Amino acid sequence: MADEVGLAALRELVSAPGERFRPRPEPGGAQESRTLTVGMATYDDYDGVYFTVASLLLHHPEVRDRVNLLVIDNHPCGPHAWALKRLELDFPQLRYVPYDRRVGTAARDRIFREAASDWVLCLDSHVQLAPGALAALLAYIDAHPDSGDLLQGPLVSADGRQVSTHWEPRWERLMFGSWATDPRGLDPAAPPFEIGMQGLGLFACRTDAWPGLNPAFARHGGEEGHLHEKFRRAGHTTRCLPAVRWAHRFDRPRTSWTDSTWYQTLLNYLTGFDELGQSHEEAVAQFTAVLGEKAVQQGVADHRAERRNPLHAFDGITCINLDERADRWQALRGRLIALGIRPERIHRQPATPTPADPRVGRALSHRRAVEQAHIDGLESLLVLEDDALFLPDAAATLTAALAELADLPWSLLHLGGARGTAVPGRALGGARGTAVPGRAHIETVTDVTATHALAYHRSAFGPLLDELPDNVHEMTSWIHQHAGLARYLASWSRPDRYRTVPGVCDRTDRTQPVGLG
Structure with a gap:
């Protein structure tokens, strides 16, 4: 009876209209240990989380008993929080964790800290996996249980015709990295191969091999390439698993304040380069060419002042x-x-x-x-x-x-x-x-x-x-x-x-x- 009362109260909170005050949800209970945690860090994207989770359970039933689901809510006082919390009722193997100490890309770090598994697959909260992709990842894990590599897969367009296996390390539209295709990744049955970098809408690694994300990163930008370099410096590599194919929803009409500005993206790049002892020159030149010297030099000056x-x-x-x-x-x-x-x-x-x-x-x-x-x-x-x-x-x-x-x-x-x-x-x-x-x-x-x-x-x-x-x-x-x-x-x-x-x-x-x- 107490459980029924609790569920009724939860549903009332979820359905409350307008801007009614709602208490911050509590984290879900501890999960049992499984091989893999599939985790998402999200900011006001209930729809994306729901369809990603539902797709995982509907289209990958053969590995369901080996997988935990984890949602890190990066805006636990926001309008989507209690709807996200309620997913624990609909999907018993899912755990909800409120977290807003770091907002933006660095929040993904928390997935690895909370995971009750030896391996973590980190997804954006609006990514769909191709049938068989999760089983292919688990098969690789079974064959390489001690691997310290970063594992990724090809991004596939909605019509399935475009397959992007990696990023080329060049600047494009204020971002270091450009989508590219290696013919070795066109066949899902092809063996894994090494790549330099890839977009981080999907990536996996052994939990103990996770090098962490800089706590000063905020909002979005600067993490691609940076994370890959951290794995290289730890003696590991990045591998593309052709069977781990994924689709990504890029358009998001209902935006939120976490969407990055060029200013925050520049600060993230400068922060990442400082962490690894890399030069700022290419980043500053790229941003200057697009935005002009005055604005970019102010951003660089602000970054230096903050470091002092x-x-x-x-x-x-x-x-x-x-x-x-x-x-x-x-x-x-x-x-x-x-x-x-x-x-x-x-x-x-x-x-x-x-x-x-x-x-x-x-x-x-x-x-x-x-x-x-x-x-x-x-x-x-x-x-x-x-x-x-x-x-x-x-x-x-x-x-x-x-x-x-x-x-x-x-x-x-x-x-x-x-x-x-x-x-x-x-x-x-x-x-x-x-x-x-x-x-x-x-x-x-x-x-x-x-x-x-x-x-x-x-x-x-x-x-x-x-x-x-x-x-x-x-x-x-x-x-x-x-x-x-x-x-x-x-x-x-x-x-x-x-x-x-x-x-x-x-x-x-x-x-x-x-x-x-």
């Missing part, structure tokens, strides 16, 4: 904000943009509301932010509570502090402190610290320091997730024992905890209750 920004050192920036305090979120977002941070890099995480004891919600919210960074495989994460205010000299101080921290192991870096003048050995706000020999802008933490601006290194992710409870009931008991997250971290057993000297981040109004209590 000390906040760029953190792989992720998560802002914790209660749903009912949208004003705080908009204000903090504006302050970060004014500091030179692109909006795409600023992630809002809904805070866990616990009015009876806000300390519980704060600890749970920080834990959730760390958990997401851990799943994403980030090197570091900056967590800001929604009243965080960077002080006028923050950039210079943080730049110096990060330079001093560069050759030291660290787990936590506190950026917070009250207004005023700090001296080594005494952090802003009265808390004490211990000087670090040869360092003027960091000190070790020996007393309680606020959590409103706190950077976590990946070395801290696992220990914190082990030690902090993940639910309100257990966290309430934990808070009663430890008196809050800040006090717990002040006495944490790890020695590599630091704060900046002076503090670089205050609260907007220290006389008023903060957003999380």
